[in-house]
């Protein structure tokens with residue numbers, strides 16, 4: 001009886017483990033750097049997606065050109081899971097207009113249980129950056145990897161370089177894990193945010209390294225249950241909740257943890273930023289802990305008067321309510337004297353701010369000087385070692 005039972009278990013588990021594999025080269029992809037492999041990738045996806053088993057798509061070593069924008073759609077997939085195992089590099093056309101108005105270069109839409117593992121994405125964004133910085137009129141640019149309306153996603157060991165705009169965008173997704181991701185673009189490349197999150201829940205970002213010309217991680221409206229741990233950021237503009245509060249009706253940001261991160265030479269460290277506009281948005285339940293700052297311009301920053309050029313902000317007051325934000329064990333060096341700046345909304349002051357063991361020194365040239373903190377409309381408590389002295 002018992003052995004029959006074990007045999008049944010063995011048969012069931014081997015059926016569950018049944019897998020099919022597809023190699024993009026069998027569909028005509030060529031890793032020679034100049035044959036457009038877009039169609040071959042789509043055919044491989046279509047086969048994997050039609051399979052009733054769990055499927056793996058192999059992208060071998062070599063350089064695969066994806067000359068135009070590509071969408072992997074999951075609505076009609078029958079497979080229980082799809083793994084895309086990348087050994088090589090996917091490159092965009094060096095002519096930026098080939099993808100610059102597409103929204104995303106590589107897009108996943110309505111997929112479930114998809115893992116992207118290894119590989120490099122090179123969107124060849126430099127020519128678009130120089131167009132933008134020259135002041136000419138240029139296209140907005142495209143996100144390298146955009147994932148929309150999807151669940152149970154793993155992105156592991158992926159490297160993204162030189163995006164035109166955002167490197168990775170997670171929009172309206174649930175249960176997404178990014179680990180061992182490496183992102184790099186020039187420190188002066190415009191809008192090349194590392195990872196941008198919108199309206200997603202249960203996103204985890206672990207053990208990743210991000211160097212960009214904009215935010216390393218930016219957290220837009222509607223994100224909840226986000227966990228960021230062991231991330232190195234720099235150069236870049238730091239980790240930012242916001243910009244929030246552009247819309248009057250906007251979903252809030254809730255339950256965000258940023259732990260064990262290092263900022264090196266960045267414009268900001270941990271920032272919350274809201275437009276000085278009417279909004280019913282909110283930020284609540286945020287923990288920033290075990291953070292090392294190395295030569296960071298604005299290590300701890302809440303700015304609720306964001307209104308570049310002073311346009312579109314009729315009352316100059318943000319409606320976004322910021323509540324229950326903890327800064328715990330934040331240490332290192334500030335490149336400006338005001339190391340802690342909590343500039344909250346006059347109409348909707350911050351409450352429940354907690355500073356605990358914040359130890360930041362201002363390094364000016366080669367001298368260490370005391371840093372200062374600055375508060376406006378911010379209430380809360382402070383404890384432990386506090387350099388600069390708390391202004392709460």
Ligand SMILES: *[C@@H]1O[C@H](CO)[C@@H](O)[C@H](O)[C@H]1NC(C)=O
Pocket residue numbers: 023024025026058060
């Ligand atoms: C995929 O096909 C290429 C070319 O035939 C081959 O070199 C590579 O080893 C294959 N990869 C896998 C994982 O089967």
Ligand SMILES: *[C@@H]1O[C@H](CO)[C@@H](O)[C@H](O)[C@H]1NC(C)=O
Pocket residue numbers: 043046047050
């Ligand atoms: C996958 O299935 C769809 C519709 O069910 C069909 O149109 C398509 O040709 C199939 N693709 C492959 C590669 O079998």
Ligand SMILES: *[C@@H]1O[C@H](CO)[C@@H](O)[C@H](O)[C@H]1NC(C)=O
Pocket residue numbers: 202224225226227255257
């Ligand atoms: C907050 O988010 C974490 C994941 O980041 C999750 O484990 C936890 O359950 C969430 N807490 C609440 C109250 O939802």
Ligand SMILES: *[C@@H]1O[C@H](CO)[C@@H](O)[C@H](O)[C@H]1NC(C)=O
Pocket residue numbers: 365366
């Ligand atoms: C500090 O920097 C200045 C100018 O760069 C230099 O002249 C001076 O020797 C430095 N002092 C120390 C103690 O290194």
